Amino acid sequence: MLTKLDRLILKELQNNFPVSSRPFAEVCSKFDLSEEELIRKVRSLKRRKLIRYAGAIFETKKLGIKSTLIAMRVPEKSLPKVTKIINSYSQVSHNYLRNGEYNIWFTLSAGSKPLLAALLKEIKQKTAIEDVLDLETVRVFKINARFNLKSK
Amino acid sequence: MKPDKKFILALNRPLGIIKMPFAPVAKKLGWDEEKLLKAIKAYKNLGVIRRLGLILAHREIGLRSNVLVAWNVAKKDIMFAAYIFCKTEEVSHCYQRKTYVSWPYNIYTMIHGRNRRDCLRIVKALSGTSKIKDYRELFTLKELKKRKADIWLLTR
Numbered sequence: 093m094l095t096k097l098d099r100l101i102l103k104e105l106q107n108n109f110p111v112s113s114r115p116f117a118e119v120c121s122k123f124d125l126s127e128e129e130l131i132r133k134v135r136s137l138k139r140r141k142l143i144r145y146a147g148a149i150f151e152t153k154k155l156g157i158k159s160t161l162i163a164m165r166v167p168e169k170s171l172p173k174v175t176k177i178i179n180s181y182s183q184v185s186h187n188y189l190r191n192g193e194y195n196i197w198f199t200l201s202a203g204s205k206p207l208l209a210a211l212l213k214e215i216k217q218k219t220a221i222e223d224v225l226d227l228e229t230v231r232v233f234k235i236n237a238r239f240n241l242k243s244k
Numbered sequence: 245m246k247p248d249k250k251f252i253l254a255l256n257r258p259l260g261i262i263k264m265p266f267a268p269v270a271k272k273l274g275w276d277e278e279k280l281l282k283a284i285k286a287y288k289n290l291g292v293i294r295r296l297g298l299i300l301a302h303r304e305i306g307l308r309s310n311v312l313v314a315w316n317v318a319k320k321d322i323m324f325a326a327y328i329f330c331k332t333e334e335v336s337h338c339y340q341r342k343t344y345v346s347w348p349y350n351i352y353t354m355i356h357g358r359n360r361r362d363c364l365r366i367v368k369a370l371s372g373t374s375k376i377k378d379y380r381e382l383f384t385l386k387e388l389k390k391r392k393a394d395i396w397l398l399t400r
Binding site for chain 2: 228
């Protein structure tokens with residue numbers, strides 16, 4: 093499905109996307125392609141959903157956004173109701189059902205710590221779930237959703 | 245140093261796959277392109293922009309399975325374990341988080357593999373090298389929500 097050329101292109105533009113007026117013109121010679129050909133290739137990879145997003149990812153912490161990971165122990169029968177409540181918050185970006193006694197895991201973000209605490213309190217009240225872990229970040233060792241594309 | 249909200253708003257949307265992808269962004273801001281490129285470079289250097297470029301869909305590039313592993317690591321061993329985890333390619337995220345009596349796990353790693361068996365093999369290898377035996381493998385049973393956070397809303 094992915095050709096060797098596809099992999100090379102994805103790898104280069106994932107790691108070294110040029111911040112310049114014509115980024116594709118700058119790197120196309122590495123692939124022995126013209127600027128137009130490279131753009132066509134990248135568009136096709138996007139259409140095939142191999143590229144999720146093209147653009148900038150901000151470090152939310154440096155924008156003053158406070159985030160945390162919440163784990164909840166939710167009884168099976170309450171799952172649909174609780175999921176609906178949690179997902180209704182725009183401040184929740186990810187929510188997963190996982191195996192284990194704590195089965196609901198979601199990320200919560202807000203503009204300040206007090207706002208974050210208030211949001212969590214509200215979610216606890218609305219869902220009526222008592223066993224909730226606020227897994228605050230103590231330290232970030234690695235944050236890098238970059239993937240190594242082996243050419244094989 | 246935070247960029248202004250206009251800048252964040254303009255850059256927090258997908259770039260077009262076109263010859264000059266930054267030109268429409270600059271136009272929207274009422275800036276000339278040169279000024280925008282300079283600002284992007286500066287905020288990239290400051291780490292305010294964590295990444296810029298193509299973000300790949302890992303499921304589609306052959307990494308179809310992932311597992312969040314929560315490790316119970318003794319305080320004195322945290323740095324060693326984190327070192328082992330971080331130098332492993334299949335680990336995309338490694339965080340230390342708050343613990344509770346009912347949940348003593350303090351180190352979290354997101355691990356990506358071709359399939360579930362592949363993930364389990366990687367976890368086993370990490371456990372062997374780090375000598376951390378108490379851990380929990382938290383597989384995703386269902387993705388209930390996943391979308392880019394609305395940065396604008398959060399910083400307002």
